[in-house]
Amino acid sequence: MVLQNMDTMRDEKRKAIPALGFYPQDEISTGTTLIAMEYNGGVVVGTDSRTSAGSFITSRATNKITPITDNMVVCRSGSAADTQAIADIAKYHIDVYTMTENKPVTIYRSSQIFRQFLYNYREQLSASVLVAGWDSELGGQVYAIPIGGFVSRQRSTASGSGSTFVQGFLDSQWRPDLTLEECKAIVKQAVGLATFRDGSSGGVVRLAVIDKTGSKFELFRPDKPGFPFVQTPTPHLSFPPHIEQVL
């Protein structure tokens, strides 16, 4: 397996430009872990809070859960600029439809509005989102829209670079008829596990629960209790025992 290092890949295109340093610069991307699960009565979404440009963390306490309406959020991953722009534009359209039709736009329709932009501009964008919310027609819904613009409804899904580390965990934890508390525990633990391994994910864990009463947002900080705990095995020595070691 050839692991192409980001630095060598970028070197081929990088030119030294006096005013800018090197161009093109490493793209600012929300490396990210996004987890979303449906439960009976709503949805639970959880994210990390790290925005990175190459190896540098540009923002360590980002909020990647963006409210669109009182009953819907979008979780953003991919290029930070692209997802912010798409969220703004889609929110505008959803607001207009809500006002002109005088009733809330369904989550399904909102996901299609996102798809309209993410698909039609797919070559220019690098954005992967999760649209999650509650409406009175179908209850709690999660729609995954990865790069390219394909929409599918999911009961439990993960997105972003950290998702690869926890897909197996989510698969093993899911079962029908999960309660709200069980979902919250699974989502929080999944974000914690992904953050533990993925360099592009980290910081705090942000959780949101959306049900018919609206959205509630929670924050779990590493320096406060409640942060997901990952049990690490007791280590072996790094060097052979004849070389002095202190554990």
Place this chain on the structure above:
Amino acid sequence: MNSHEEVQRTLNPTCTGTSVIALQYKTGVVVLTDRVVSYGKMARYKNVSRQYKVNENVLIAFGGDHADFHGFKMSSNAKYFSGNASIKILGRKHSTDTSLAFSTEGENFLAHAIVKIRIFRRCKMNPVWNTLVVAGVEEEEKNNKETSTPFIGVITQKGCAYQVKHIATGLGAYLLNQAVEDEWRKKGEDLSREDAEAVLRKSLELTLYHDCVADNEFEIGRVDATEGVVLGKEEKIIGDWSIAETNCQYE
């Protein structure tokens, strides 16, 4: 080292370590490294040390490719990393030639040899992808601890070598060098060991906030005039995340 027929390697580092931070204090040097091996951007292996005790006076910490350091160490072990090498700064004898910044007298070469090998490998497009920090204590007069001076030498991948009083390598070079220097300027050579370690821990907090591949478990090793080389115990730091409470929409 069996040099010439070697397979081309390490134009792309795979399992890497990130920053090394080192600081001189009154009677020695403290060195901080974290304990994670990164495979690209993934934290693949934990609890792996990046500090190596060469002998009673010398500690080497590295950043960059792990396999390269271990391979280099294995093949150099017999020749260079044994005995009681004491490092003399070449500046005493040949003041201006910085490419020979370190050298030893007697039968043990250490940094001098590393520098030469590095330059050779780099010219062959087969670099040893490590930044080494060599920390040690020099004895001015034999067996007189009073006159020992601490020593930090840095060797880059390409073989550029220089001596410093404090250093941060890797992404830490951008984030930390000024912070560490500010602390150094307050007390200079009169820093005590506890002060120096506090500076290092504070610096690690900064890398934790801004380096994707930094980890919060670390070790602080030291070389002291009286104690020799003491490798560090594993410690953990969490940092201050109150900034997260006030973020609203996007940022």
